[in-house]
Amino acid sequence: MSESNEIDNLLHESRRFPPSDEFRAQAVAKADLYTTADADPQAFWAEKARDLHWHTPFTQTLDWSNPPFATWFDDGELNVAYNCLDRHVLAGNGDRVAFHWEGEPGDSKTFTYAELTAEVKKAANLLTALGIRQGDRVAIYLPLIPEAVIAMLAVARLGAIHTVIFGGFSAESIRDRVNDAEASLVITADGGYRKGRAFPLKPTVDKALAPDEAGQATTVKKVLVVKRTGDETSVAGWQEGRDLWWHDEIAQVDSEHVAKPFPAENPLFILYTSGTTGKPKGILHTSGGYLTQVAFTHKNVFDLKPETDVYWSTADVGWITGHSYVVYGPLANGATEVIYEGTPDTPHPGRWWEIIQKYKVSILYAAPTAIRTFMKLGRQIPQQFDLSSLRLLGSVGEPINPEAWVWYRDVIGAGKTPIVDTWWQTETGAMMISALPGITTLKPGSAQIPIPGIAIDVVDERLHSTGPDQGGLLVVTQPWPSMLRGIWGDPERYVDTYWSKFGPTTYFAGDGARRDKDGDIWLLGRVDDVMNVSGHRLSTAEIESSLVSHPMVAEAAVVGASDETTGQAVVAFVITKASHADDAAKDDAAAVLRAHVAQQIGAIARPRQVFIVNELPKTRSGKIMRRLLKDLAEGREIGDTTTLADTSVMTAITDTMR
């Protein structure tokens, strides 16, 4: 289906789901949130910030005198980990479960708030013993095991900065991130479990930290290794003096640790994400404003009752959803959650539903890709499990098509749970657009309205609001507490990327959107060269440069083609070098290049298809017209080719694709 058809279908979606009286009566969010926030957004956020524990209360809310550089609650001091841990124990909730962790092989572990606090205190002492201080960078490359959460909170507790690198990323990706952040410590594991198999992680770290061709080492001094799989071959590259076992070290440290206050604007983490160039951006988030907005949205959007709910976000901590809605939001709210290490279909396709049944999950937060995959497998799989504990469903990462939305509600939500479709980004730190359950009448396919206290507009190129049902660009017109504070080490790129298109007070999100007659917002996908595959962001430029780095490749163009399951899929068009014509002629050239990208960046970047072509469509100035390649990749009639330098190119490419 072509993109414009999809958009038309979306706009004709007419199903409406008003909140039930029952849900409304018990909902956390009340409609006055909007009126209070509208009246004075800064006072609103200040009030929400005061729900946290401040060692030193703030007196200033927002400083926006030097846009786009903002500070929130600047003269206040807090400790993020204390807010997620000690505070709940001191309030008498130490026996409440913080999380039930489920390993892929079926092992499991439960941590109460008291137990998690104790573990984080020990880990903080361990990191201190290893020399970690406020502002130091710690890279975390772990499977989704309890130590991932413990390590993040321990780093936060010390006022240091974590940069979590998704366990699927390659050695090169780790190296780039470690170098950019100048990390002094890496926390990893021997391996993890995925798709029923143990996979190694430590060898990838060894490779990432090895001196490069120029003999240049990284800034990493120590590597802490969690034993997860026990696979000896994973630790064959052990370096005495550099590598340490987590379990050995943690056994030797003191169990008491007093959390010190840090300024509200103390950096909390750097999370790398793809942009429109080949170099990933280190998105920087700080403490007080970030925690305020993640806690507020987690509570109100998910209607959280910490005493009774069991919340499960299926995201990995390697992505922003894992930071904001697995670690910081839920734990700041004293929630009980489920954390699952593995893949949804291991050892059987009902694993997710089995987990929901086992822990009586009441709130589920998942990605549309997963929902569409389950939809394809059929409702008979979830129907074998008791899902009656579910009372709210969430969606994130990409637009959820109305068909998947309705299936999600009918099959998983017994035809009655509200669904919140939450729009946000790594950069926004927390949710920005979503329905509030119990208040909003739900519309399948639309992310709906800004969160209270958030100012969003859909505009044309001249920053004029577009009329009802007219497409435009999504912008945020007021600063918000959890906004990114910058790109690590590159203030210029921060300004250029997000705050230059419309001036320094308007944040340009990179998404196209449309507002309907009711004021509900429909997201229409990225307007830049960023792809969204299974809710994960990939850059066309990054994959192109990976392809071009292969000796066989002369030129490459990558597009995100719409894909029924993953939203978009990576499709590459490649010209091979004449000198490698023989290699390229081999049937497996495409397979070699797909593997090359997976090896260089990570499996999620592996192209769905690689087409070896003789030419690429270019304008007279030599710019590749990816729009036309996208038409081809999506099997659509090719659009306007009049600006092509050579109009016969498209026919030639179509021929080679056959």
Ligand code: WT7
């Ligand atoms: C991009 C951000 C937010 C955490 C996961 C992705 C797309 C995100 C939605 C949604 C339509 C969405 C946007 C955005 N996106 N949520 N509910 N509806 N599109 O974080 O990797 O920073 O990607 O994901 O295109 O810009 P991310």
